[in-house]
Amino acid sequence: MTTTYDAQPALYIDGEFLSGDGRDTHTVINPATGEAIGEVPLVTAADLDAALAASARGFETWRAMDVDARGAILKKAAALLRERAEGIGRTMTMEQGKPLAEAKSEVMGSAQILDWAAEEAKRQYGRVLVRPAGQRSMVIRQPVGPVAAFSPWNFPTYLMAKKLGPALAAGNSVIAKPPEETPGCTGALIRALHDAGIPKGAAQLVHGVPDMVSRHLLASPVIRKVSFTGSIPVGKHLMKLAADGLKRITMELGGHAPVLVFDDCDLDKTLDMVVPQKFRNAGQVCVSPTRFFVQEGIHDAFVKGFAERTAKVRVGNGLEEGTAMGPLANERRPGAIDELVGDAVASGARLMAGGERGDAGYFYRPTLLADVPDAARVMNEEPFGPLAVTQSFATLDEAIAKANRLPYGLAAFAFTEGLKTANLVGDAVEAGMVGINSFAISAVDAPFGGVKDSGFGSEGGPEGFEAYTVTKAIHQG
Structure with missing residues (x-):
């Protein structure tokens, strides 16, 4: 059974889908047949610079939007995922191999994450501290800044949605780097956000040689937060890269x-x-x-x-x-x-x-x-x-x-x-x-996360949401 893409995978930078014209490509293989099903374009250094610049601009636009407006876009994207679950599921199955029922269920779970994040953004409460009359001290949470999000191929839409949902709902921009093995179904997640009306620069999608992409993104002062799901050796490598810029990190690594x-x-x-x-x-x-x-x-x-x-x-x-x-x-x-x-x-x-x-x-x-x-x-x-x-x-x-x-x-x-x-x-x-x-x-x-060599930090729940925010204390005399 040979199946190919209806439309070839693309990059997404500054609100535009970019093809493989003039770029190297990676051949996507159907693991059930060993046959090629399409090509995914790989970013150049110039593409990554454009993605970083767009994320810096997009962050300022996106964070300034009312929380309900951001939530409405995420909810619309979730609705689009549900409408398109059959097609996205088929793409996931031919890219990754899992049974179609499991693939469609994963798409529905991804939609649930976006819906939940849209509502959780309204519950990021601060607190007012007790002070003498006439003084005020309060604690608030604000978006951390542009996020680099790296996800694996085993649950390609769900694990990226776990990063995109809370990161975007909190007001951050995101550069998403999914695996080259499953570009079509992850691209469908970005397409849903695009069609839901997300502003230019709020979300980017890049594919490329993993080490080249991670080194380039993490070397940039634009990136303030790194979220990674994958193997322990790669997680340790990214932690070392993030340390040079003191970037906040969440690591969901391997288990046994x-x-x-x-x-x-x-x-x-x-x-x-x-x-x-x-x-x-x-x-x-x-x-x-x-x-x-x-x-x-x-x-x-x-x-x-x-x-x-x-x-x-x-x-x-x-x-x-x-x-x-x-x-x-x-x-x-x-x-x-x-x-x-x-x-x-x-x-x-x-x-x-x-x-x-x-x-x-x-x-x-x-x-x-x-x-x-x-x-x-x-x-x-x-x-x-x-x-x-x-x-x-x-x-x-x-x-x-x-x-x-x-x-x-x-x-x-x-x-x-x-x-x-x-x-x-x-x-x-x-x-x-x-x-x-x-x-x-x-x-x-x-919360979903591990201890010891399985990483630290959480995805999911209020704990996962807070990972995409910073704490600020404001004191008034």
Whole structure:
């Protein structure tokens, strides 16, 4: 099944969409087929200078607009996303691979973020301090300034919307740098803002060689804030670049989510939840449940049930009806997963399901490894793919120690019917987000972020909104 763009991806600078004329381009590949579907233009240094100048001008225009006027534009953009969800979803599926239903759901979630941010902007309250009669001291929040926003390919519209929504609602201008693998669906997000009437310069969209773009943008005094979602090594690199200009940063980095499964859980219900969640988006999720630590009394039954369900996951082109899991996003990923599986088996792990690459495209079968030793690479490196691993544990303290062994701390999950156990896990696991008998840890009104090497700062909720503001105290004598 070959699908191409109706309109080729473009850059968006100072209110204009720019084509690849005179610019280098990057070929976009459909991961389900390995075939080219189009070209995305790459920015030049002059383009980036134009984007920076436009953002500086756009910031002054946009911040001066009434909060209701800014909110109205965001809400109109959200409505346009909903109207266009079918088309944007199809573009996302052919670019990224996820099943069409998941892609359309992501577009709807992106619209929800814009709506929420438009309303949250009205709730950025300050405070008045107690002072002697005739004096006033107050604290207010103001937009931080032009923002450089970098997002990954696994949730291309949703993760960029999490940056654009609060940044724009707070009154900042934004230069958005999405991945070159998924330019069409992210471009559709910018197109919705354009069609909703956002002023020139308030939002820019650039594609290009990542290191060149990040170095150029972060070297500019125009950029006041950096928001990044992606890998730990790249996050550390951007932090170093941002340090030279003392730019504010939010980093949502990688994870390796532990799942603690206690023997008092409802086993069948737990398995029915964890297997679809593990293989959602082909496991290419920063909070994907991966390290399953199962209490020894139910470990074998858990592995058996997990393997049976895993073998039934239907893998195929995300545009085909009934597909539960699509391909991995690029040609590098199947080989990387295969290496992790081979290393684990060589270390003594048992291959219970999957462990095979597809014949065409970038497919890899959903895979389960049991009794994986700590020395195996997959127990220490985030697989970011359709690979689940298990170990058994005896006591709560042992389970907590296993969960906290790695330097990651983005998300963690636990399944238990014991209230005390749930409370102890919630307190003791080192993670920015913990789900107890639930995977619903990402919501527009809740903070989303990690600890340790998984980053700092939050996206989502009031905490994520405040990241795009600065605090000012005003004192009147």
